[in-house]
Amino acid sequence: MKKYRWLASLVIALLTSYAVLRRELWFDEALTLLNFVLPLELGQIYFSYIIPNNQIVYSMLLKVWDLFYCGGVDIVVYWRLLSVVCALGMLAVLAALRQKIDGRRSFPTFIVLSCMCVSGIFMNYATALRGYALSWLLGAVALYGLYEIFHQNARRGWLLYAAAALLAVGTVPTNLLMLAAAAVYAIPWMGKKFWRDRRFYGVMAVIPAALIIFYAPIATAFLNTFKLGEGFSSRWGAIECVLGMYIACFGLLLIFGLFTLHKQPWQYCLRWSIWLFPAAAILLLHRAPFPRVFVTLLPVLAMLVIDGTVQLTGRHWNNFHRGVFAITMICCQILLIPGGYLAAEKLKLSCYEDDFFHPWYMLPNYRSSQTAERLVEFSRQGKIVFLSFPADPLPILFYALNKEQLAAGSIRSDVPCNSVKSLPPGAILILRSDEAPEIYEKRFGGKLQKHSEHKQHSFYTLSTE
Template sequence: MRRTAGENQFWYRFLPWIAGAAALFSASAQMFRMLWFDEVLTVDLLMKLPFFRIYFAYEIPNNHIVFTLLEKLWFGAVSSCIGFSYYYFRIIPMLCGAAAIFLLTRLLIHKSGLAAGILIPAVFAVSSVFAVYATAIRGYMTGFLLTVLAMRCAENIIKTARKRDYPFYFLLSVFAVGTTPTNLAALAGIMLYFLPAGMRHGRNGIRKLIFLAVAPVFALMLFYFPIREKFFGCIRLGEGWNSTASAIYTFYTGALFPLAGLLVFCIAGMVYVWWKIPRLRWNCICGLLIVLMPLGAYLVMRVPPFPRVFFPLLAVWLVLAAHALNAFFRLFRNRKTAVWAVFLLQGIFCAVFFQDRAQKAGDFLYGSDGRADDYIAPYYARTSFTPNLLLEYLRRKYRQEGDFRVFAAFNADPPSLFFAGNILDFPEGILLTDTLNRPKTVRLQDYPGPKYLICGSRGELEMMLNRFGFRSAVPEKQFGIQCLYRVEE
């Protein structure tokens, strides 16, 4: 029995809300985890500075200015009414993530049909990758939402002659690059996605494509020109991933992980389009270029960017995946529904299987500590990441043994320890570390009494022993990547 037009319209309106609710439910599992390095820097910045000074405090790369300003407004509004806890900062990215999934589902249902349009965003929404970024107190999920909005706006520009869409797209570009400059990649992906459609519209379409290409660049120049010296200074710092090969591997395995169960069907759909619909071959080529865009960036850049900076680009990837999956379903258009339903159920089973065992998958792909993982189960998103428990352990030792000093090395995520110390009212002056991007002036060997080191690896421990001139150190307790050592002088 075929559905009526009214029934189809009901599902078109209802399913995006279900997908958005699933996104919120998925993200809630990560809401109460402790803050890690980058999140502490963001919260520390917005707590210390007034609203209008945040823009000028661009001291580290990808400082997520627009997102930080948004969190500052949120903090001011909520804290004036009720008490504010640190995990309230996660509500903004969670809402951005739910809104992005809602809008993306609506977009894809109309562009790729009901089955592919709901399946792709729903599988992504319940993945561990989405949960990690939807609760991160950073601007990546905000950039993801802005990419979805920009894609919708760009479609209006290509298909219609409404002039109001041009300033709106430019404004979205300003917000996107103002969140992170690397969001240029997502905006470039949007232009490539609409390239074949624009070329079919002749000169008028080419002019529209030029606007889509140039607007983000001008937005970047406009936003960062007043702070250009700090902006270029951050670029010269050369912060990034440890190696190009590792960054490429981490990004592509992590980004494709949510769709692992459906990937083979998407590839089959792309092959079908290439061979059976020749007029869409340019769409396939542009889609492949969008997927390979991060690879090109890694190969040409001197310092490989962190894999997470390309997260907003995944919004464009999901659109491509929905098109490919819909094309796969067309293979069975004239056969019984049960034929392709078997493949669909297999894809759902594989996707759920992978998401339910995300940490094991992360261990298999990147190692057991999660340090080389930037998507699936990073160290800070694991249950073993408990800087609060480490400080509680040290506080008990302080009461039992008296005065001592603890030095937290860089790879042990010192900001997370200091933030947890503020929450727990940990005694001041006990925990020491180096100031970021400043000369290393701490001399642990000059302090009296027992001494401890918190290191992120055995290699880092050896470096600390050589730096401070200690003979050896005995492991005492481990909390995830943060291992506590007692120094033997």
């Protein structure tokens, strides 16, 4: 039974995912649905790479997943289950890989994966309608393939690794970093003089080749996305968020590997450079990426933490030792969830740019569906309704359209940004509660009269001065 101890981490993952499975859509999720998954045919999704929000492989997979919806459960919950399945798949593949590496010593794998599953970051991205959980699964498969290349069935290993690399970059192009991390992790499997092994260069060559092969047919559209100039507001802020991600996902287990680092051959020490990959990308790229792109590194990081945990949790530990250790580590992980809120406040990190600790779409007052009910009422009254960009218009539109067909031309929004140039008197404006109405008074040449407020939104009527 010891070899199946890791199954408990799957149960923990199911429980933590269930806790947030019913949360409402946020902007990027609604954009994926409304612009790509729902209106397009399966074959059209690949050729509609207008913005990086179309995570092509994930969008196509979600389109297929949607075909099997039979009712009986909320449609958004059903869509989120695809990400949950991918997250569970990642855990299973990592456990299978560690069984090959560690034999019957399954406790380190169980405790590291369980702690990761308890983190708020795992709960968020394991249920997100985005390609991050799929990237986790593909990253785990890439690691498994690399192990087989250098230990067992090389042909099957190359097939798994190449397929995972192609699908990973097709999901999120920034998964290049995750694949590079997996390749660096595999260096100790290549022997002391790995640079003399032709397979090393083959492994490295697969990564850019996958990107070129996948995006070559849509190269113009792919290159145009670089002109968008999207990114995080601060380089150091992004680095602090990534460091917070490490702590939130692994907690006290992080320190384990450091105690045994000096005992390892130098090839193994190369693995620890992986922790610096996000900081290097943030500092070297023309603009700091959003910290959430680095969440796809979790399978590789989990392998690093398991390596350290294996070294320090001795074979002589009995069930009592393991039980006390597991309870202590998991309780510390649970305490880190509210600790993330405190850390975000200390860093003065706005919830609107926070990807990890207290993102606005995970807060209790985030209820776009209730704002959508008000929007439907205004539409029935023949009102013109304007949704500002900060008000997160796409989830509101999704829930409104899910209720009934809205009157043509009755809804206007700043998607794309600032696209609405004028509004008639009597129009209803839905703004985020912390927005300054004076900006819109100047923009539309009228006076805004606030008549109600609900959760994170304020409702105004536009009148002539």
